Amino acid sequence: MDKRPVTPSRINSSQQRLPLLTFRSTLTWFFVAICMLYILYSSNLILHQECPSPFDPSSIEQLHLQSLSNLSSSSDNVKQQEEEEEEKQESRSILLSGNVAKHYDTELKHIVFGIAGSSKLWEKRKEYIKVWWRPKETRGVVWLDKQVRTRRNEGLPEIRISGDTSKFKYTNRQGLRSAIRISRVVSETLRLGLKDVRWFVMGDDDTVFVVDNLVRILSKYDHTQFYYVGSSSESHVQNIYFSYAMAYGGGGFAISYPLAKELEKMQDRCIQRYPGLYGSDDRMQACMSELGVPLTRETGFHQYDVYGDLLGLLGAHPVTPLLSLHHIDVVEPVFPRTTRVKALKHLFESVKLDSASIMQQSICYDKHRSWSISISWGYVVQILRGVISPRELEMPTRTFLNWYPRADYTAYAFNTRPVTKHPCQKPFLFYMNSVRYDRPRRQVIGVYTRDRSRHPYCRWKMESPDKIESIVVLKRSDPLRWQKSPRRDCCRVLPSHKKSTMYLWVGNCRGGEISEL
Numbered sequence: 001m002d003k004r005p006v007t008p009s010r011i012n013s014s015q016q017r018l019p020l021l022t023f024r025s026t027l028t029w030f031f032v033a034i035c036m037l038y039i040l041y042s043s044n045l046i047l048h049q050e051c052p053s054p055f056d057p058s059s060i061e062q063l064h065l066q067s068l069s070n071l072s073s074s075s076d077n078v079k080q081q082e083e084e085e086e087e088k089q090e091s092r093s094i095l096l097s098g099n100v101a102k103h104y105d106t107e108l109k110h111i112v113f114g115i116a117g118s119s120k121l122w123e124k125r126k127e128y129i130k131v132w133w134r135p136k137e138t139r140g141v142v143w144l145d146k147q148v149r150t151r152r153n154e155g156l157p158e159i160r161i162s163g164d165t166s167k168f169k170y171t172n173r174q175g176l177r178s179a180i181r182i183s184r185v186v187s188e189t190l191r192l193g194l195k196d197v198r199w200f201v202m203g204d205d206d207t208v209f210v211v212d213n214l215v216r217i218l219s220k221y222d223h224t225q226f227y228y229v230g231s232s233s234e235s236h237v238q239n240i241y242f243s244y245a246m247a248y249g250g251g252g253f254a255i256s257y258p259l260a261k262e263l264e265k266m267q268d269r270c271i272q273r274y275p276g277l278y279g280s281d282d283r284m285q286a287c288m289s290e291l292g293v294p295l296t297r298e299t300g301f302h303q304y305d306v307y308g309d310l311l312g313l314l315g316a317h318p319v320t321p322l323l324s325l326h327h328i329d330v331v332e333p334v335f336p337r338t339t340r341v342k343a344l345k346h347l348f349e350s351v352k353l354d355s356a357s358i359m360q361q362s363i364c365y366d367k368h369r370s371w372s373i374s375i376s377w378g379y380v381v382q383i384l385r386g387v388i389s390p391r392e393l394e395m396p397t398r399t400f401l402n403w404y405p406r407a408d409y410t411a412y413a414f415n416t417r418p419v420t421k422h423p424c425q426k427p428f429l430f431y432m433n434s435v436r437y438d439r440p441r442r443q444v445i446g447v448y449t450r451d452r453s454r455h456p457y458c459r460w461k462m463e464s465p466d467k468i469e470s471i472v473v474l475k476r477s478d479p480l481r482w483q484k485s486p487r488r489d490c491c492r493v494l495p496s497h498k499k500s501t502m503y504l505w506v507g508n509c510r511g512g513e514i515s516e517l
Helices: 008-050 060-071 074-097 122-132 178-183 185-190 211-218 236-241 257-272 280-291 340-353
Strands: 111-116 139-144 158-161 199-204 228-230 253-256 295-297 306-308 361-366 371-376 380-385 400-402 428-438 443-450 470-475 489-494 501-507
Touching (some): 111 185, 111 211, 122 340, 139 185, 178 185, 178 280, 185 199, 253 257, 257 280, 340 428, 371 489, 371 501
Parallel strands (some): 111 139, 111 199, 139 158, 228 295, 470 501
Antiparallel strands (some): 199 253, 228 253, 306 400, 361 371
16 A cells, blocks of 8 residues: 655646546547447448338239349449449530530420321221320321211320322222322321421321330431431332332331421322322332432331231341331231230330330340340340350341242341251240339339240250249330440349349440350
């Protein structure tokens, strides 16, 4: 025990240590409090990340999203942030480079549709128009030969009766006089005197348009100039018989307002000079030839002069916006085992979420299982055993028949490839089942389920895709994609904890990214 007397100097030293001890104690408690707050904040953040958005837990999509959230990791978040920053920089560069200035700010309100219809088929074909028509947004008129029964609030365009064409000569023995009436649809629509019109778009009552893509395409052209925009037939024989310089009206074509005015002035005289022509399209092209205006080709207009299944064509769509589908009554429904109208409505669920990317093909490979994967976004995913080059996969498979039954594959106006006869190379088809926009991730999530058609026995030792029940395709919409140079999207196979589910990502290609095994 210290027996030294307490002196004033010892008292002073004790008093000097007291503030120091108090400061250390306060600092210690401050650090403890900070650590507790950090732990609470981190746990709260983890809980929020693991909680999915509320919807029907029994749905397939909920199970896929839960599995998808389990796949997320810090590295994936970093990659996503990098991709978002790249997309932002790319959008800024497009705006700064002046590419947008070359577009003419055409909107849907500037387009007027002239639809040629038949009173005999109206009750059936009006259902096709309902699929794509937007009441109070789209403008246009259906031109019929006779009055039909109408109902209120059907969501259809105005119906008018075409003018009398009995004064015009028609001498083609294989065709119908209605061709004269239909060829005058654009001129009759112009005479209605509608305001603020830049473009007239012609189509049939069995033509289905993707109107947002029409706006994107027509925005490329100066509407104050003469433009005749359309595409040819898929049938080489048709194009030879009529003309490769002709736009097919079933697939749809667009005429700028100034050109429509000049056409209206001379069309009746022009029609009188060509009584022997077959249809309305060749009469229109004859008048365009007299006006000296050539066809401006946009291959997204599809006449579809074919029979059978459109899988081969739609599964390998060219790198251009899908503008139209035609001959809906002739070809099989876009999706199997349903009606034509229901199949189109189902397809338009994807169109509403990302119209710019509908039917756009992307190609990638599962390196571990040696599978080739072709995605037609919003429609179908095809998995094939083995490695098939992009050069082959982007070529349509002949799941369809020629418009002329006696013609063979050489009668198409584009390259095709045969349907494989090898039992191991028959593609496994996964049709779009559901699609939704995931707002937190800012992605469109599509679930594609396997078609139940039987597959022949395969002797190959490699893993079979028949174990895959569904494919989840993730995609971020890109409304400016057609303001850049055309390029196919890239796709990547994502990791999955379920053998029955495959995850794919589709989007802009990174620097140096190509489709290779």
